Amino acid sequence: MVSTLGQLFLSGAFIASIAAMISYAISVVKDDIKIEKISHYLWYAKGTFLLISSVALIWLIMTHQFQYYYVWNYTSLDLETQYLFSAFYGGQEGSFMLWILCSFVVGLGLIKWTRKPYKGPVMFVMTLTQFFLLSMVVGWDLNFTQIGATPFRTIAQEMPNAPFIQANPDFVPADGSGLNDLLKSPWMMIHPPIIFVGFAMMTVPFAFAIASLWTKTYHEWIRPALPWTLAANLSLLTAIFLGGYWAYETLSFGGYWAWDPVENASLVPWLIGTAGIHAMIIQRKSSRAHKASLFFAILAYVSIVYQTFLTRSGVLADQSVHSFVDLGLYGQLLMFISVMALMGIGFYLYRYRELPSPEKESKFLSKEFMTFTGSMLLFILGVVIIFGTSSPIIGRLFVENPTPPEIQFYNDWSMPIAIIMAIATVIGQHLFWQKHSWESLAGKLVTPLLLTSIAAVLSIILGEVRNVYYMLFIFAAWFTVMGNASVLFSLIRKNPKLTGGSLTHVGFGALLLGVIASSVYTEPLLDQRTSSYNARVVAGEVYDEEGFPITQPIEMFQLDINKPKLINNKYMVTYEGYEVADSPRPGQQTYRIKFEPIDGSRTFYMDPEVYPMLTTSSMDNIDWSVDPHVRTGWFSDIYLYVAGSRYVERKNQELEREKRSRSLVPVADEEEEIQTIEIQQGETIEAGPFTFTFQSFVPAQPEHLPENTQIGIRSLIRVAHAASGNAYEVEPLFAVYTENEQSYTYSPPLMIENWGMSISFSRIHPETDSIELTIDGLDLNYEEDWILIVAEKKPFVSVVWLGTFLLMAGFSISIMRHWSREKNTEEKR
Amino acid sequence: MKPKLIIGIVSIVLFTSLLMYNFGNSISSYVNFEQAADRANSHVIGTWDNTQDYGFSRETMQFSFHMKDQDGNVRRVVYPRPKPNNFEQATQLVVVGELRNNVFHANDMLMKCPSKYNDGSELVNAQES
Numbered sequence: 001m002v003s004t005l006g007q008l009f010l011s012g013a014f015i016a017s018i019a020a021m022i023s024y025a026i027s028v029v030k031d032d033i034k035i036e037k038i039s040h041y042l043w044y045a046k047g048t049f050l051l052i053s054s055v056a057l058i059w060l061i062m063t064h065q066f067q068y069y070y071v072w073n074y075t076s077l078d079l080e081t082q083y084l085f086s087a088f089y090g091g092q093e094g095s096f097m098l099w100i101l102c103s104f105v106v107g108l109g110l111i112k113w114t115r116k117p118y119k120g121p122v123m124f125v126m127t128l129t130q131f132f133l134l135s136m137v138v139g140w141d142l143n144f145t146q147i148g149a150t151p152f153r154t155i156a157q158e159m160p161n162a163p164f165i166q167a168n169p170d171f172v173p174a175d176g177s178g179l180n181d182l183l184k185s186p187w188m189m190i191h192p193p194i195i196f197v198g199f200a201m202m203t204v205p206f207a208f209a210i211a212s213l214w215t216k217t218y219h220e221w222i223r224p225a226l227p228w229t230l231a232a233n234l235s236l237l238t239a240i241f242l243g244g245y246w247a248y249e250t251l252s253f254g255g256y257w258a259w260d261p262v263e264n265a266s267l268v269p270w271l272i273g274t275a276g277i278h279a280m281i282i283q284r285k286s287s288r289a290h291k292a293s294l295f296f297a298i299l300a301y302v303s304i305v306y307q308t309f310l311t312r313s314g315v316l317a318d319q320s321v322h323s324f325v326d327l328g329l330y331g332q333l334l335m336f337i338s339v340m341a342l343m344g345i346g347f348y349l350y351r352y353r354e355l356p357s358p359e360k361e362s363k364f365l366s367k368e369f370m371t372f373t374g375s376m377l378l379f380i381l382g383v384v385i386i387f388g389t390s391s392p393i394i395g396r397l398f399v400e401n402p403t404p405p406e407i408q409f410y411n412d413w414s415m416p417i418a419i420i421m422a423i424a425t426v427i428g429q430h431l432f433w434q435k436h437s438w439e440s441l442a443g444k445l446v447t448p449l450l451l452t453s454i455a456a457v458l459s460i461i462l463g464e465v466r467n468v469y470y471m472l473f474i475f476a477a478w479f480t481v482m483g484n485a486s487v488l489f490s491l492i493r494k495n496p497k498l499t500g501g502s503l504t505h506v507g508f509g510a511l512l513l514g515v516i517a518s519s520v521y522t523e524p525l526l527d528q529r530t531s532s533y534n535a536r537v538v539a540g541e542v543y544d545e546e547g548f549p550i551t552q553p554i555e556m557f558q559l560d561i562n563k564p565k566l567i568n569n570k571y572m573v574t575y576e577g578y579e580v581a582d583s584p585r586p587g588q589q590t591y592r593i594k595f596e597p598i599d600g601s602r603t604f605y606m607d608p609e610v611y612p613m614l615t616t617s618s619m620d621n622i623d624w625s626v627d628p629h630v631r632t633g634w635f636s637d638i639y640l641y642v643a644g645s646r647y648v649e650r651k652n653q654e655l656e657r658e659k660r661s662r663s664l665v666p667v668a669d670e671e672e673e674i675q676t677i678e679i680q681q682g683e684t685i686e687a688g689p690f691t692f693t694f695q696s697f698v699p700a701q702p703e704h705l706p707e708n709t710q711i712g713i714r715s716l717i718r719v720a721h722a723a724s725g726n727a728y729e730v731e732p733l734f735a736v737y738t739e740n741e742q743s744y745t746y747s748p749p750l751m752i753e754n755w756g757m758s759i760s761f762s763r764i765h766p767e768t769d770s771i772e773l774t775i776d777g778l779d780l781n782y783e784e785d786w787i788l789i790v791a792e793k794k795p796f797v798s799v800v801w802l803g804t805f806l807l808m809a810g811f812s813i814s815i816m817r818h819w820s821r822e823k824n825t826e827e828k829r
Numbered sequence: 830m831k832p833k834l835i836i837g838i839v840s841i842v843l844f845t846s847l848l849m850y851n852f853g854n855s856i857s858s859y860v861n862f863e864q865a866a867d868r869a870n871s872h873v874i875g876t877w878d879n880t881q882d883y884g885f886s887r888e889t890m891q892f893s894f895h896m897k898d899q900d901g902n903v904r905r906v907v908y909p910r911p912k913p914n915n916f917e918q919a920t921q922l923v924v925v926g927e928l929r930n931n932v933f934h935a936n937d938m939l940m941k942c943p944s945k946y947n948d949g950s951e952l953v954n955a956q957e958s
Contacts, residue, residue: 361833380844383848384848387848387852388852388855391852391856394852395852395856398852398853398856399853399856399857399858400858401858401859402856402857402858403856403857403858403859403872403925404856405852405855405856406855406856408855409851409852409855412851413848413851546930546932548929548930551927551934552909552934552936553909554890554909555909555910556890556910556911558887616918621917621918623918643910643911644885644887644911788887788890788911790910
């Protein structure tokens with residue numbers, strides 16, 4: 001019922017978007033304000049319908065209607081409410097719906113604030129994009145072809161040929177397959193909405209650019225478009241930051257950025273959008289660069305659609321760990337990107353000759369030239385990254401079966417571009433507020449250069465930088481910070497509202513510093529043996545059994561329980577044990593690792609976790625996943641995870657045993673592990689690596705005893721493991737009771753979880769004054785607990801975040817400034 | 830023609846050819862184990878050969894297993910990190926590294942996991958448990 005309603009309104013939204021699109025087009029062509037009004041109502045209808053449809057989907061998720069494929073696939077009964085809600089946009093279909101909802105809200109803003117002559121054409125472009133996005137989820141089956149994949153399809157519709165569906169078409173699974181554990185993070189809840197707000201807002205400059213080409217008004221459009229573009233960029237930046245932060249805290253690749261295709265795909269629209277902002281600012285201030293503003297405004301959105309195509313069509317399936325599953329939307333997505341690119345770029349080329357061009361060229365030393373350089377560099381960097389990311393497509397021109405490019409490709413290009421950008425920002429910012437000759441500029445830059453030199457030299461000496469290229473990079477980055485900071489200080493005195501630009505550029509400099517420090521100067525934390533082994537590997541002195549030199553260093557080390565090791569000559573590190581808990585993730589182990597800095601500073605603990613990933617584990621195989629611990633500091637972070645542990649190894653062995661015992665061919669059983677020992681009070685008996693001490697009898701509380709008990713007593717037993725010094729005390733119960741005039745004994749086993757051992761008090765021997773203990777799971781080859789650690793020290797990750805925050809703050813200030821200026825002009829009219 | 834236009838065109842051509850050249854060099858083809866023998870860095874696609882022993886050794890700190898490439902060549906692969914998540918379920922493996930003396934030393938490894946979206950096998954498991 002709810003699902004039918006949801007599907008009905010989804011179809012309604014699709015039809016409304018088509019109607020709105022046609023109606024807006026007519027309103028523009030006929031220049032009819034009445035039709036435009038009707039179109040607005042169609043836009044509201046579209047949004048409302050989709051909202052109802054989304055509520056229906058959320059309802060299905062909240063009420064666990066697992067007969068629906070989407071609900072089954074992304075949720076489960078045990079999922080917390082907030083994750084149930086975020087599961088709405090956890091899959092492909094729902095995330096399209098969220099994108100459309102965000103666009104709807106943006107459209108409301110556009111309807112309210114946009115003036116003539118742009119309103120109609122802008123809204124036409126918005127509805128066009130809505131038409132394509134809705135077509136991805138509407139799920140209409142038109143005999144010859146299928147349009148989109150609806151989130152309201154049932155499992156039977158999704159897999160009509162599956163045997164259990166053939167056997168029982170009304171099959172409803174008891175539980176869903178659940179949300180991937182890695183995604184159960186508050187960061188991941190807010191990341192998608194922010195990204196889609198950014199996508200939706202980035203449609204606005206595109207729509208304005210098309211509207212400008214349509215109405216042949218090339219000057220005015222940037223005024224309303226600029227605040228939207230800035231806001232879109234702020235959203236995308238925030239989303240990229242959240243994604244990077246999540247990856248750093250959650251995943252085991254050990255960083256916030258990996259040039260992964262999906263990450264790149266989010267970076268490129270941001271770069272091109274930023275290029276567009278620069279071009280628009282020149283156009284505002286100097287009435288130049290009309291062509292560039294239009295071009296970048298179009299391209300920023302096209303790159304968003306292109307990245308959507310790359311990540312959602314299955315093209316990148318082989319290359320990225322987190323691309324979406326192919327829903328068979330390849331054709332529709334291809335159509336979307338083709339129409340957007342053809343419409344944008346085609347229209348641009350069609351009008352190209354009419355576009356205003358400057359009468360005379362800008363001087364080299366002018367704000368126009370410098371800002372334009374910045375814009376071009378951002379664009380070039382975007383192109384380079386698109387190239388690399390598109391390797392499954394473009395690579396075919398070069399080789400068959402292309403692999404992704406090496407990471408080096410991205411670094412080789414981004415570093416020199418960043419260096420030139422860094423210098424251009426300083427010159428550009430100084431020129432932006434004041435005209436300068438070479439002499440006067442040099443005069444302004446004396447102090448920043450002096451400070452830059454001091455800071456750069458200090459960083460190079462303290463950071464032991466040997467590479468000349470990196471020295472240059474560090475110098476350029478410091479120059480960006482100092483040079484733009486000097487502009488910032490003079491602006492703060494004049495008018496703090498103008499500081500947006502200089503603040504972003506200081507942030508950019510800080511970001512560069514943080515990136516180089518945290519990526520190039522990350523050092524693995526290792527014990528002395530491993531690091532001297534690695535030094536020998538580097539020197540080519542280590543050979544494998546066949547006499548070939550070993551080239552791969554070891555980047556992890558083992559810790560035995562309670563045995564401190566000296567790590568990097570800095571810390572005494574001790575593994576103190578682990579705890580198993582069922583919350584928040586069933587079966588998760590928290591390992592406790594003590595760090596004692598040998599310089600006497602304060603001791604701290606790290607608590608990385610390992611847990612079974614339930615969504616991908618089966619009866620035969622547990623898929624263990626690590627949750628690293630990151631200890632953030634002002635100067636450096638310590639990143640650490642447990643790469644292996646005795647607990648995990650044992651669990652795997654147990655599973656292996658169970659699997660074999662379940663299989664049809666009986667395997668010779670492991671030796672019986674049940675042992676009995678007879679022990680007197682006060683006596684200590686050794687069994688393998690363990691000692692058992694019977695300390696005393698303890699009275700048993702009546703409520704723990706069965707009915708008609710004649711004797712009920714507990715014994716206090718201390719079990720110790722000498723090698724590790726661990727010991728547990730247990731009080732197993734022994735009782736004799738009568739039932740139907742028969743005597744029975746009752747001796748429930750008690751479990752020592754960490755040793756996989758259970759102890760029961762099975763008999764009393766009054767004649768020898770001793771008791772009998774039955775011990776199950778006594779492992780005579782018991783070894784001490786150990787873990788394998790992968791740890792890294794990453795300097796100045798804090799500065800990466802600082803740079804990002806400064807960028808965000810700068811963007812926010814600019815948004816407010818341009819927005820209030822835009823509002824003022826509106827009021828004046 | 831204006832000199833600025835010429836400079837513009839030349840720099841665009843230079844940039845594009847440099848990018849193409851550099852891009853062409855930094856990508857390579859996926860190869861099989863036999864072709865990997867004469868290369869410095871190769872990407873090999875294959876599947877895990879589960880008939881032979883595999884596992885992580887705490888002595889060498891390496892994970893080692895046998896992999897069968899798409900043309901049926903089987904080689905031992907060593908990987909200097911713990912066994913990756915999802916290893917056993919992977920329907921396809923990509924190893925990146927160097928083949929020396931018939932042992933592939935992987936620096937990087939990618940797992941392609943079965944699409945849980947098509948056959949419903951997981952659904953059946955969920956039903957059983």
